[in-house]
Amino acid sequence: MSKKVVEVCLGTSCHLLGASDLLEWLQNGLPQPFKERLDIRGVACLKHCHQGPCLRLDGRLITGASPENLLQELTRVLIAGGQHETNHI
């Protein structure tokens, strides 16, 4: 099964709002069955600096990310087959 790409924005603006802590959480705090199906990367900017912390999950931008809403999104993408209902949360 191909891995889903998660790109965490590590620009200064997102970093100030906790993006690096989110990256650390994705790398070390996720349950193993989730983690092994993800390709987690850091990127320098996702160009949504006013809405951080931002990340892109399977090509889709998530703004104002937190462990709570990420867990919900990851469950949808990895377990429910990843149908896109909306373009934005």
Place this chain on the structure above:
Amino acid sequence: MKRIISEVTKVKRRVLTEVARLAFAGNLIQEIDKLPHKLTEEGVRESRCCSYKERAVLSARIGQAMGADLREFNYCTRLSDAARGVLSGAVSPGPGVQVMEVACDRCPIDKYIVTDACRNCTGHFCAAACPRKAIQTIHNKAFIDHQKCVECGLCSKACPFGAILEVSRPCERACPVGAVRPGQKRNAIIDETKCVECGACILACPFGAITDRAQVVSVIQSLINPAKKVVALVAPSLAGQFGPLVSPAQIRAALLRLGFSDVMETALGADAVAAAEAAEFQERLGGDAFITSSCCPAFVNLVQKHFPDLAGHLSTTVSPMIAAAQKIKAAMPDTEVVFIGPCVAKKGEALDHGCGLIDGVLTFEELAAMFVAKEINVAEIQTDRLWAEASTLGRNFAQSGGVAKALAASLPPTVTFSPCLGNGLASCLDLLKQAANGAIEWNFLEGMACIGGCIGGPGALADEKAAVRALEKHANESPWEKPADNPSILGFSLADLHQKK
């Protein structure tokens, strides 16, 4: 779950960014009164009772971000008046760590509370356990008479239902020296005679009601003044503070872009301090049973305020910040020096022992807010410049054990050097108590008030584990291992690196 920054930290950082943005644009006085309303309109909320209270708390946060004295700050203070005061330099120095009265939620004071889980059992183990007969049964429930209660906790331990809860204020619990206590209005009060300005309570308060004073506005005022040259003196703990993609060289380039005329490593001062302190150690060891390090200002405050009898054991060597600033000011007397680090207590040290050498102190958090305000993304800066002014061991001053290691490497092998590490304020307190009783087996005490050393400081941005990895990489990139290998320390006169008595 890993440490994820709280909503209150986000609000604080958002406020810092907006204040910095206005200061850079030069329209602080004109725009600042509108900021609380603008922020609530943009959805900045911290679950207070109503939007009026939200704005009152935001106003206090804005005052803090500007560097106003919060003791003189109340609901009638106009932010533009406070901004005028800050911009004209008419701000009283005041205590470094302050409580924002409006933001303090006046948490419960009583340490033991009987909860609804109490079943008024026949056993009455709680009343039997109480040495002060402070527990009676009222309305079918155990009742603690707080006039009699001595907060020993025996009732809580005795209850088979776990119905008696121990509650303590997070700010009080975070303070090992007992400087935070409830005031007459039940709001938290900081006793300046006890406070060592470590900043632990700032991180501990879930309402974000305790704060240091930011100097963002006054530093920006100097940066945007073309007539002034401002040098950034950065602490070695900067490695990793701006995210895993950012190298120290990129941070240096970003500082120059922000308006600093030059950037210097404080760790260069640390190299000189290691040499001076090693010489002092050899000189004093005959007479003194031990000496302590003096680079952590909160630790120095701890010794001076709580163990005045041991103050003679403090090393007289200045801190790396002061040593490096001396060097800059000697070469360029008209330059302003701004120290940037993870530390709150450095703000007080700059005022008390700075002797005009340090013109401003910023935390990494405040610096990041300034980068965001100026729309500088450090992660996108391209630089191939190598940056090396300090040795591996000098850079390692930023973590617990680093000072002792640098000293060991600076002493001849014939000298008996048995160091002991005070890692965090509570640990320093224990070791100083042992020293006061005379029962010690060490002859050097390295005191660091933050757990893990400076990288665990309240003004740090990075998670401590990530910061340790980044610091070690940064330290090992230096071309020199020991402080003595660094050719630049020849530029320091070791005899001048001592505090004047």
